[in-house]
Amino acid sequence: MVQLTAGSCIGLHNAAPDDTSLFDATHTLQLLSVRSSIFIQAMLATQLNHLVKEEQIKKNTISMLLIILGMDVVEQMVDKIGNPVTLTPEAGQNQAAATPTTSTSAQQTPAPAPAPAAPPPQRQQTSSSSNRGSVYPIEGLSPYQNNWTIKARVTQKSEMKHYATAKGEGQLFSVTLMDETGEIKATAFNAVATDLFNRLQEGKVYFISRARCLDTSNVPSIKYNFVELGNLESQPKDSTCDVLGVVKDVGECSEITSKATNRTITKRELTLVDKSEYSVRMTLWGKQAENFSSPGSVIAFKSVKVGDYGGRSLSFFSSSTMSINPDIPDAHVLRGWYDELGNSTSYRAHQSSGGSGSGTGGTGFQRSQIRSLHDVKATSLGSNETESTYFSTRATIVFMKPESLCKKVTDDGNGGWRCEKCNQSWPRPKYRYIMAMACSDHSEQAWLQGFNEEVNEAAFNEVMSESTCKTYNFLCRDPNGRGQSRVRYGIVRIHPIDYKEEAKALRDMLLNSPWGQTAV
């Protein structure tokens, strides 16, 4: 090993700075670290540069190593909490990314002992001759491979997030890496995260290796593969896809509290439209929600999750990206179309594909499936279903009765409120209003129940007085299918009536449907 070192060092010493054999020096470094104690390896993780310098000092290879360090050094990330993060220095990061990755073979597991001497010499030779062959395509990554290097661009970098679990707390951030074959998400924890957070920048290309690979079975493909909004129905729920659309509406930023983590998350809804004349809702979260301010622009969304809320909806994932007004031909076409026709087109929103109240729960208001309240009550009385069924109806709010309720929090007698679920005390509960509404249509009256976010009294009362006696379309849920006399149907969605739409629907029904044809 010493020989190796010496040979490399000499070679390095005499080599020109751009000589690819420089990378062999990484080998050297590695071997040195293998020989060293594990402690030093652990130190490598956090204090790479210092350690390297020390090594330099030890082995008298200062000059060569400095040359290497002159290039941007990138470490990999290891995604496991608390394990001694073994980092190995990678040679070469260039925006041009033209440097070969001979360092692949350099990254062996610094397992103490086993013949590091034997394999490295061979590796050294092979690596100096084979260049890019050692770079794995992202698609080829699997948890069973340990010695791989990928060359990828950071397409997205998340914020540094802090977490606290029962085991302790820490911080992490994640990046999305992309190469010609695919994308993968990588996460760095704690110390590594601190170190790398400033070094990895979006848009730049890095070599990365020695990270632990978890389940790569769902590495998505790289290119934009836009799905027209009208075809979203063919995308299964929870799949990811790309869409290109114009932002027709931007909702307000709202804060919701996650029941799981009890943190507030900001969210914002956009309405996207495209040439298929369909509109769809896209939900943005966190920073993206807060910073969004470009209505009317064409945005390409990548890897957004398809949901079935309201028929079809889209949600921004942590691995999703969006680029505003991208410079691709599709975007220009869309822009032109929207400027001409977009504003005046009336868009259809996806209807959910559930039947009239089957167990899967149609989550969209279905005009064609409107039932009268009498019908709903009669049906539920007779059925034995135990799941919730959904139905759509149109009714007028006759009377509203607000009740305030904090769902999870109970008064713990100390002047504070304690939440059972997350075991924390709060000084003041957040009130959420349950609105019980008596709604009537021509046949019957029913009690519907809706939720409201925390809102102050004054605004609430105003909303209440305005909504009374107005007619809405409801999508309601019947909690357990068995109609009881005092059951309250939960409101899933409620829309004010768009008279234009309703009139069109009626006209279409009269003109086109079989029912209309046979009317006498």
Next chain:
Amino acid sequence: MGDSLTSIRVNSALLPRFVGKTIRIACMPIRSNGSSATTMTSDGGHITVTLLPDTHMAPNTYYEVIGSVFNPTTIKLLHCITMSPNLDMKMVDDTIKLMHDPRFAPKVFFSL
């Protein structure tokens, strides 16, 4: 047709059937020359509306004109109801057609 207080909604194609009768028609003025205006109806036809001295019909606004039919292309305005600039003329036209459909007209709306 009944008493003179009823006015049936029509479009320009139906006017010939109602000569001498009082009708309502949705229209939008495209040209006005003093005492009369040329308007476009829900089915795209052009008719002349003879205005009253104090009637003003602004362009690009929809009106429902109640009037008596003088000839198949002219009506004499009796009263004019202003509607918004947003009116789905296609919807109006379809509705009028449905109203006059022999299946519905006699039972629901009026008898010819």
